[in-house]
Amino acid sequence: MSEAFEKYRSLKQRLIHVRWIHRGLESDEEDRLIEDMDTVWWQLDTDEQDMFRTEPPQSLIRSDSEAEDQEYTVDVDVNSLPGSSPRCSKKVA
């Protein structure tokens, strides 16, 4: 595989990561990554482009339409609650 192929894969993984951090909301970092991916895309040969086109979808789809989690984990202020666990689970009301 070409250097551009590896770079595109790396950018794609970073895009998944950035969207995951921002829970599907748009961000400046995402915009920059998409611009970079667009540039690198045209450095790929047609076989390489086809490989990305036919890959199964990962987590690139926004999660706006997904149902809210029924349970989530929150952090605990261990400064004011010494000896407590740093995380606990909470139910969505």
Added chain:
Amino acid sequence: MYLTAHRILKRNTPKTGINAFLHRHDVKALPDIDWEDPNLDLVVNACPGRLVEKECDLSPGGNEVLSYLDVVSDDATTPMEIQTALDAFQNTLPGKSLPFVYGIGRIAVRFGAVVGLSGAEEIEYKALKGRALKLL
């Protein structure tokens, strides 16, 4: 020793960051903990120990946890041993479902994340690992 780093999201805001904490258990023996094969859940949930170091991007308390890295071991474990264990954990991570728990000798490691990280687990793991190791 309980070393942890987690990525948090301030709910209903776009603010995210990583908070890291180092706890020690001191010389006083805790009878339920076998430090040769530590029970990670027991230490994390019931006996996290005494907080000795921290580095926080956001004020802790009430933030949603997006990912976490837990490391539990005897207080005498050296930073180099921890680093080696975390590197070994990273090498075994590809393809594993989360949370992934792995025992390396007397060091227990766990990495977990909320859904949606598929394909980018290693990026997140490295970020948490780097922040946790800074506390040693």
